[in-house]
Amino acid sequence: MDCREIIKLISDYIDRELEQVKREILEEHVKVCERCKTILNTTEKTIFLSKKIYKNKKVPRKIEKVLFYQIRIRYKK
Numbered sequence: 001m002d003c004r005e006i007i008k009l010i011s012d013y014i015d016r017e018l019e020q021v022k023r024e025i026l027e028e029h030v031k032v033c034e035r036c037k038t039i040l041n042t043t044e045k046t047i048f049l050s051k052k053i054y055k056n057k058k059v060p061r062k063i064e065k066v067l068f069y070q071i072r073i074r075y076k077k
């Protein structure tokens with residue numbers, strides 16, 4: 001699996017909605033890929049902060065989409 005596919009999985013990974021197999025692939029990938037590791041960490045932090053702001057477990061899907069869109073844009077550059 002290449003970086004682009006990994007990035008797509010990050011959202012579900014953070015939401016704990018990723019199936020076991022894919023989760024393992026992602027975890028293995030970030031061990032060896034500094035770029036994806038950074039993206040994962042940044043995304044986790046952002047989601048965590050958003051959750052604090054929204055004070056509920058789930059960040060509105062809309063907000064999440066915007067976040068990941070921005071991350072992907074950044075990644076493409």
Ligand SMILES: [Zn+2]
Pocket residue numbers: 002003006029033034035036037
């Ligand atoms: Zn990668």
